[in-house]
Structures are given as C-alpha cells and as structure tokens.
Amino acid sequence: MIPDQQAPLSRHIPITHVSAVHRAAQTARSVAFELGLPSALPDQAAVIASELASNLEKHAGGGEVYVQPALGAHGVEILAADAGPGMDDLARCLADGHTTTGTLGAGLGAVLRMATDFDVHTVPGEGTLAVARVLVPRGRNEPPYGNGRLGYLRLAAPGEEVSGDTLALAADGEEHTLLMVDGLGHGPDAAEAARAAAAVFAGDPHRPLPALLSAVNAGIRHTRGAAAAVLRVRPGLASFCGVGNVNAVLITGGRTRHLLSQPGIVGRGAVKPLVRPLDLEPDAIAVLHTDGVDARWSLGAGPGPALAPALLAARLMHRHRRSRDDATVLALRVDGGAGAA
Template sequence: MVAVRYAHDDAWVRADNSSAVGTVRRMAVDLAEAAGFDAERTGQTAVAVTEAVSNLVKHAVEGVVMVRSQPVNPAVVELVAIDRGPGMPDVARALRDGYSTSGTLGIGMGAMARISSWYDVHSLPGKGTILVMHFTAADAPSAAPHASGLSRPIGEETVSGDSFAIAATGDGATPETTVLLCDGLGHGELAAQASRTAVELFLRAADEEPLATLERLHRGLGHTRGGAVAVARVRATSVSYAGLGNISGWIANAEGRRGMVSVPGIAGHQARHLRQYDFDLPEHATVVLHSDGLTERWHPSAVPGLFARSPAVVAAGLLREAGSRRDDACVVTVRPGDDRD
C-alpha cells in the first residue's frame, strides 16, 4: 500500500513579490535533502524551482506555487504552479531552450523541463498556466502518477479541514487505486482533526470495499466533529464509490462528466442506508472527488485540453477553475493506466 500524508500540510505561497522565490527555493532544498538528493541534484532542483517561481513573480496574474513531497511517492519533490494569465499560445515553442515570451513561465522553461525528472504543462491564452514538475534523487525520467490531490485552506488560514489519502490496492494482476476525501465539519483545527482521523482510519482499511471502509469511518469519527466522506476504488474499467455527505464524485473526460452518488448525512453522527455504487469507467476518463470548497458548476469543455493532461494537472486546473476562497477546498483525481511521460 502507498499512501499520502495529510493533505492539509500543503502550503501554498503567493508569487506576488520577489520574497516568494527564496521562500519556495528553501522549501525545495529542505525536501530534496530529506529525500536523499546529493548536493548536485539538490542544486539542480533549486535552480529549476527558482526559475519557475521567478517567472510567476514577473509575469503571472494571481500566481501561487507549492512544493511538497509528491503524494504517491514521498521520495519525489513536486512543484505545482498555478496562475490566471496571460497563458501561452504555443507550449511546445516555449519549451525550446532560448525561447522567450511575455507569457507565464516562458523564460527558461526548456531548461526547467530538462532538469526535472517529469513535468506536465497546460496553458491557454487568457486563462493561465498550470505547471507540475517532479524531481528525483537520480536524474532520470519518472512516470506520471495515476493519482494526485490538492488542498487549500479557507481565506488566510494555514490549516485546512479537508484531507485526502491515496492507496495502491488489489494484487499485482489486478492493480487498483483507492482514494479517500474527507471534508471535516467547519473550519480550522477541529475540522482538521476530524479529517486526520478519517485518513488514519482509511489507511487501516483501504483494502476493504469502499462501503465497508465508509462504515468503519462512520463508526470511528463519532468522537470528532465528523464530516463529509467519500471513498472510491478505481480499476482499469470500473469505479466503486461510497459517499456520505456533500462530497462530489465525478467520472469526467474531455467531452463531459457523469456524477456519482453520495447519500445525505454526516460521518460520525448522522447516516442512514449507506450505499456503494458501481460505474463503468470509459477509456481515458478521470475520476474526480472534491469537497464543496469547489463549485459543481465546472465542466471539462470550459478548459479545453485539461482532461488530456496528467491527474496532477487536472487537479490543479479544477482547483483554479472551481475553487472558492470562502471555504476549505480539496480535490483528488485518478486515471488508471496513464503512462504519459
């Protein structure tokens, strides 16, 4: 089993002045050293991160950046950069060394991509750019993870009441990815305690069917504020889903989306007739879970090309497009068999 740490540890930095460059670079260096990078690789990571954040500061509109241990593999240092403009008309051209543009992340992007072990970009003129880069101790390519997740606290809070976890389940012949999303009731530390408890309980029971896991979570959250909880098990051609409360579950691709059903209630306090639902998963579809910190009014057609990108970029794009600053926000994305490099 492989699982993330608590999602509310995600620390976003606004890239609105030059101090952000040093702040994020120091975070990246600390993570690289903790992951066992040697001095040369740590320095390369710092150079790429510095370039990415510098370009956000210089060119981006409402740029934010986060660097963390990658959720599925903590030995990977991950940078996620999001902005709302101006975007790039030609990403492939921007990736060429020596090409310069006034668009976000245009300067030095080819060098950043070459330093990274894996990267993915989505950009639309007038809409903005999303960049995700991975760095590993060995300077070698790494595959995109099949699942990712992001969280962001309400307003200026530093702790989010929303959390997620990701586990590799099933046997080698039939691999599966099972994910949890919990929206702790309310905001702040007490909500975070509820979602932390949900993550801990999930990690003990991720091999169970989603309904059994949800029942375990409902029993185990009684001493907390409780919250909305959903568990999804994603296989190559199907997804099993069990949700309680206002977690939104979707099966989405470039053409549209299909909702998955959560029953009313509050995990730990109020629930009747918990249910598990099974859905077919079309080829190239992405399973999306998000808290009510993201509006349900998003649609894949509003962001052309986003759902052709990796789950990490899809999660970042949805957080940008649908996330609210008036609530904690969390989104988890899963796509089985995504071998994009």
C-alpha cells in the same frame, strides 16, 4: 498490495510581487531538504520553482505556485498556474534563455533540463499550467501512482496550520481505493475528525465500500463529524459511496459525470451507504474534491481527459478554490479499458 498513503499538505505561494519568486525557491528547497533529497536535488528544486514563479511574475501578470511532496514517489512536486496570455509557441518558450532575465537558471529550458519530469499545458488567451517533479530514482519498482497518473493539492484555510480535509489512497494491483474527508468547519477540531477517519481507512482500506464507510462513521463518533466519500476504481469499473458534500466526478468517454453522495454527517448517528457502480472508458479520470473547491466547475470546451491529472488538479484549485476554507482535490487516471482484468 501497496500500503495506504496520506496526502501531505501543499505549500501555496501566490505570485503577486517579484519578492514571491525568492519565496517560491526557498520553499522548494526547504521541502526537498525535509524529504531528505540527496546531493544537488534541493538546489535543482529551488531553481525550478524560481523559474516557474519568475515566468508567472514577468509574463502572466502573476499566478500561483504550489510545492508539495510527490505522492507515491520520493521527491518534490512543483506546480504553477496562471490565467495570463498563454504561450503561442510552446517549443520556442522551452528553449534556454527565451523566458528569462536575471533568474537563477535559463527560463523554462532550465526546468525542462533539471526536472525528472515536466509537463505544460497552455492555451493562448487563457493561461498556462505546469508541473515539474524532482525525484530520487527508484530503479525498476514503478510506484503505483507513477507516470503522471495522479495529481493532488491539499491546502489549509488561510491562517490555519492544519487542514480539516484529508486524502488517503491504497492500491492493490490495478485496483485503487480513495478516501476523501472534510471535517466539519476547519482548524484543529476538523483536523482531528479527518485524522481519525484516515486511521480507520488505514486499518483495512480494501474492505467492501459500505463496510469501509460504516467503519469510518463508527470510528469518528468522538469527533465533531465530517463529510466523507470513498471511490474504488479499476480498469473498466468505478464504485462510489459518500455522505455529505465531498464531490466526485468521472471524466469518461468524453462526458463528465457527477456522482451523488447521500445527505448527512459521518460520525453522527447511523449511515446506510449506497454504492453506485459505473462503467469506465479507457483512460478515464476520477476527480474527488472537498467543498473548498466550488462544485460548479466545468471543463467546457477545454482539454478534458487530455489534461494530465496534476495539471487538472492545479486548474481546479487555481480557478475554483473558495479562499476561506480548507480545500483538497485529487485527480487519478485509470489505466486500461472496459472489461480489463
């Protein structure tokens, strides 16, 4: 059994001017130092953030960089998203020196060399998504969300130091339980509701879902209340229940399925959670997000399950964020196929 983990806040750097490139590098170095990354790793994180941000400023007409701790691992994660022209020849762009002029490294080639892992998705005419991680090696013990299985972003509303959204996860073998909470409004009072819900979850995240959501309801009655949802996934099967406007989506078998929550407010009166079980195809992706991300998104003819979870999270936040609210999104790839143990 893996202890539950709460997603920390992400740092958001809009790339609207060349000066933002330096800010992205400083932010990555600062987060790496805060995490206690040893030796040259903070400087490597700074170079990676600089190269990704510089690429946005020079070639994409701007975009966004996000810097955050890597959930489930010891390291820093840097994401970049834009709606620019994309790259016609990705392999050529990843060669040292191709995308750089006067930067800290050698363009995207430096990112490829310095990052522990690096993933890019680009569509000519639509834009580019990238994620790079700088991690401390963990030996043989693979973290439960390793190999790019999980992506998240968690942002506070503009002008706020805290977020009223929270995200917590727990793993027990191949079974993963996810809690997402959106405290009413934003700011410290909303954050108090979210923290209280996460504390209840941490007490026993593996109890049956109706009992878990009922316990959250009882545990946050002293707060202003929240919307909340819990999703449990394992190979071949998902179970979901929610109250309020936390959105849950399963991308499975080439289809996008929206899971419906019950109306209401958690922490205000009784709740009677209804559990919805659903079969999952191999390599399904589960997505949870608060209403800080517009629910009217669609992958259309896009990459769908082929897109890495971190890149999917970045795509949703970059293209569909409502700028005046807290916003949190998570994407988790479920290994295996239907009927797996």
